[in-house]
Amino acid sequence: MRPLTDIRPKPMIEIAGKPFLEHQVELLRGQGFKKFLFLLGYLPDVVKNYFGDGSKWGVQIEYSVTAVEDLTGRRVKLAEKKLDDCFLLVYCDNYWPLPMDKMWRRFTEVNAPMMVTVYSNQDNYTKSVLKVDDAGFVSVYDKKKKTPDLQGTEISFAIIRKGLIEQLPDGNISLEETLFPPLIANKQLAAFVTHHRYYSVGDTFRLPITEQFLSRRPAIILDRDGVFNEKAPRAQYVRNWSEWKWLPGVKESLRALNEAGFKIIVVSNQAGINRGAMTEADLHDIHMKMVAEVEQSGGRIDAIYFCPHDWDEGCECRKPKPGMLFQAQHDFNLDLSRTVFIGDDERDAQAAEAAGCIPALVSEKRTLLEIVNEVIANTKK
Numbered sequence: 001m002r003p004l005t006d007i008r009p010k011p012m013i014e015i016a017g018k019p020f021l022e023h024q025v026e027l028l029r030g031q032g033f034k035k036f037l038f039l040l041g042y043l044p045d046v047v048k049n050y051f052g053d054g055s056k057w058g059v060q061i062e063y064s065v066t067a068v069e070d071l072t073g074r075r076v077k078l079a080e081k082k083l084d085d086c087f088l089l090v091y092c093d094n095y096w097p098l099p100m101d102k103m104w105r106r107f108t109e110v111n112a113p114m115m116v117t118v119y120s121n122q123d124n125y126t127k128s129v130l131k132v133d134d135a136g137f138v139s140v141y142d143k144k145k146k147t148p149d150l151q152g153t154e155i156s157f158a159i160i161r162k163g164l165i166e167q168l169p170d171g172n173i174s175l176e177e178t179l180f181p182p183l184i185a186n187k188q189l190a191a192f193v194t195h196h197r198y199y200s201v202g203d204t205f206r207l208p209i210t211e212q213f214l215s216r217r218p219a220i221i222l223d224r225d226g227v228f229n230e231k232a233p234r235a236q237y238v239r240n241w242s243e244w245k246w247l248p249g250v251k252e253s254l255r256a257l258n259e260a261g262f263k264i265i266v267v268s269n270q271a272g273i274n275r276g277a278m279t280e281a282d283l284h285d286i287h288m289k290m291v292a293e294v295e296q297s298g299g300r301i302d303a304i305y306f307c308p309h310d311w312d313e314g315c316e317c318r319k320p321k322p323g324m325l326f327q328a329q330h331d332f333n334l335d336l337s338r339t340v341f342i343g344d345d346e347r348d349a350q351a352a353e354a355a356g357c358i359p360a361l362v363s364e365k366r367t368l369l370e371i372v373n374e375v376i377a378n379t380k381k
Contacts, residue, residue: 004204009042011092012050013201016214019050020201022057023095023214028088029059031100036061037082039075041068073173076165083162091156095214096198097337098157099356103192107159110136114164114183115190117157119198123330129153138189141180152191155198195326196336196356213333218379220257220372221328223319224268226344227362228290237272240282241289249369254299256369260376263332266304267324269347273308280308303328319343320350325357340375342368 004013011021025036036059040047044065054061064079076089096117107115116138121128128150131140140147141154154176164179183189199210225231225238230245232238257264272278283306291301305324307317317323329336341357343349352359360371 008046010201012046034059038063040065071174073175077168080165085162089158093202094155094198094200097335110190112188112190113161115159116154118152118191118193119155120195121152126153132191137187138191209333219263219334221265221341223343223348237277239278251297253369253372254294258300263302265328268306270306271310274310320347322351322355325355
């Protein structure tokens with residue numbers, strides 16, 4: 001990371017107008033954390049002088065400063081007396097929009113001494129170093145990557161019971177290499193698996209997408225049938241443009257979103273393709289005409305994702321599964337925890353919940369334009 005780290009530690013690199021570590025503090029504060037313990041080694045005064053006691057952010061910050069060469073295991077062990085009985089360990093160079101309520105529910109359900117957050121890495125975003133079994137426990141951890149078929153990487157955001165730290169030996173030890181093997185052997189290392197990308201200041205080539213992610217350009221995701229156009233009866237489909245009927249207020253809504261600077265993304269189940277009612281070429285023609293009319297009215301659509309699979313094919317993209325939402329997240333570096341997904345039925349709400357989006361449903365009592373105006377107003381706050 002040099003020369004960026006010549007005068008500051010990694011987490012103090014400025015991203016989107018503030019130190020990366022400040023983004024982390026704000027994230028965790030928003031999830032209810034009020035007490036922070038920073039484990040520092042390299043240039044600790046840069047961090048301490050910036051954050052002080054944390055009162056500026058409405059939190060309490062304490063510090064534990066040890067030798068620069070200390071590994072995480074030793075840093076945590078030396079700070080043992082300052083730790084709560086159960087605590088969250090976060091790497092200083094990773095950002096991921098953690099859903100703490102969901103994580104805590106899983107941690108208490110499995111009753112394990114430690115739970116790590118695992119990025120599934122199905123898109124080969126990084127290097128895989130582990131496996132998770134069907135019960136949701138880490139079954140293999142191989143940092144040297146010699147084990148075949150590894151799938152997933154540990155990104156910290158780990159919930160740990162203090163009793164594990166009390167058992168750590170003295171010395172400059174790696175936390176993972178010391179704790180993980182016995183926990184895995186006893187099926188006690190739980191995993192919270194996520195498909196939402198994490199963002200890092202751990203290496204220079206990741207900085208541009210981390211900057212894009214934390215700059216937080218507003219985005220919105222919308223279903224198509226029943227939101228943009230009149231939905232065909234169940235098991236029937238809009239097969240060509242002559243069967244398309246715009247719903248009232250849609251073009252005005254898209255124009256307002258465009259003028260407010262939103263990225264506009266459409267996700268749509270289109271089982272009619274694999275059921276033989278239409279072809280992908282038919283769908284493409286519909287979408288070309290749809291996009292053209294939106295643009296003529298001052299709107300814009302940045303991307304369209306569709307699932308062509310039949311209802312019972314078991315794919316990962318057909319809503320209520322969240323596959324298309326995560327694909328949009330990866331392609332546009334979205335923060336889904338801040339992104340509204342507008343649909344028209346329960347499957348859309350379920351997909352939003354699974355992806356960590358903010359759900360909103362159009363209905364006879366709540367139009368698309370009303371929802372869009374609310375979303376735009378909330379963004380300006």
